[in-house]
Amino acid sequence: MLPADPRTLGATVTDGGTNFAIWSNAADAIELCLFNEVNGALVETRFAMSHRNGPIWHGYLAGVRPGQRYGYRVYGPWAPERGVRFNAAKLLIDPYTHVLDGQLSHVPEIYGHSALDATGDGDLSVRDDRDSASFVPYSVVSDHRVREVNRPLVPWAKTIIYEAHVQGITAKNSSIDENERGTYKGLGHPSTIAHLKSLGVTALELLPVAASVTEPAIYSRGRKNYWGYNSIAFSALNNDYACTDDPIKELQDSIDHLHNAGIEVILDVVYNHTAEGGVGGPTLSYKGIDNKAYYRNDGHGNYVDVTGCGNTFAASNPHSVRQIIDSLRWWIEVVGVDGFRFDLATALYTSSSAFNSSLMSAIEADSVLRNFKMIAEPWDMTRYALGDFPHPWREWNDAYRDSVRQ
Structure with missing residues (x-):
């Protein structure tokens, strides 16, 4: 070479x-x-x-x-x-x-x-x-290269978010061809868009679309992880949601249709852990590339697990910050999304506050990323940090959610 x-x-x-x-x-x-x-x-x-x-x-x-x-x-x-x-x-x-x-x-x-x-x-x-x-x-x-994206640019004060699973939102929609239901293509179908518009929705937030797998313990029980919160590649699309041989182009086209209707697209992203699980989990990527550098370790061969998923991605390390920034830029500049909801966002830093997190600082300093919607799920298995995230972040407020439901 x-x-x-x-x-x-x-x-x-x-x-x-x-x-x-x-x-x-x-x-x-x-x-x-x-x-x-x-x-x-x-x-x-x-x-x-x-x-x-x-x-x-x-x-x-x-x-x-x-x-x-x-x-x-x-x-x-x-x-x-x-x-x-x-x-x-x-x-x-x-x-x-x-x-x-x-x-x-x-x-x-x-x-x-x-x-x-x-x-x-x-x-x-x-x-x-x-x-x-x-x-x-x-x-x-x-x-797939950086492309021009015509965005609705809906201000926060006018944003109404609809959360959905790529498969679930169109799985039973008889207006869509059967082979296109539950796919990226189905997201951009006129009937999907008409439904969202009838609700007054300005942003479609998709549950994770990155490539993921079912946990071995769940698979052994004859079950499948439907939700997608078990990533094996942060910047690769889940092929199970595609009806064509080019998932990236398929999702790009649907995002463009949604944008033309004035609807933004937000992705739920899982950078806090991977599908390699605990020390007894499979070796699929990071664990074999440089285990100690990519996962938080206790110095005795065990993982520091604040996610409840077996491992915690070492998102504060410089090379990890670089990868996450590169991944976010790819989703925005190539795929065309308008923002992100970060799963277990407090697991992404080891400092006492998001205000001095290396990753949060890198996002705010990035000339592209700071202009897009960033939403934190402000907790993990070890701490609760509602109200702790700096501009331009917003946060899911579970206390408000639960009060509304009651």
Whole structure:
């Protein structure tokens, strides 16, 4: 591999190929793995990422175009008692990918430790050598660029928000073709828009649309996580909500239709934890890229879990702040949304107040993000911080909500 431009993380398409760059401070080596069909079989080709600028590993491959499936294998020590969980047998999702291909299989091979079953039961101290590539989603090279978006720009004082699930809002709408119900395309259907307009709604707030998976314990009971609060890639769309082969374009088009009707779109985003769960959870991305850097640890191999979901994303670390800012910018500038509702927002900082949070400061300092609607869910499992968020933030007020319901 030739050197790439290390300033942009993820897979970036150029005229002649694709730049790849990934952040890992503690890895010993990283391989980029391309997957292509040859005679009906999926063949993996590995490339050593030998170029490094500090914690950023990078490489350029000529001829790689949008649609290429890939993943990473990251090499390093296995010392779970210190929170170090490198395992190159596990294919890892690119944290910056915008497209995923394939579904997660709930099998023992997806765990970094020696697991006996699909829930991960086994020996947490022993590294598992089984290859996970056949059982996890592949990252996909894509090339959706920043676009011009004509926004309604509804002021806060006139904003009326309608919260909805992408599938649920149109699942029973007989005015929509059956294959388009419960999809991104259905959001922009004239009947959906007419219903929202009849209610006086000025903003549609979508429950999480980022790629997510069902928790192993829930899957083992024959259930599915419908709500989407279990992300595996912060900036990739959930393919289950698409009726076309391009979920990004599908959602962009519906957002444009909603905008033309004077309705903004707000996303519920989950940056506080990931689907990798606790220390006994699967190794799908961050846990294998640089576990101690991406998750809050107690120094003894355990996670600091303030989310109730097994882990807490280390959103205050500089590289995590960068990733979240890049993700928010992508949703706004490429997809075209108008704001965000942050799930368990207090889990995103370790300081005593949102006023001195590195992430909140970065959002307010960003010349693009500070102009859009930012809503905090001002609590987590350990604290309640209603009224603590600085301008330009607004907050969900559960006390007011409960009073109205009573």
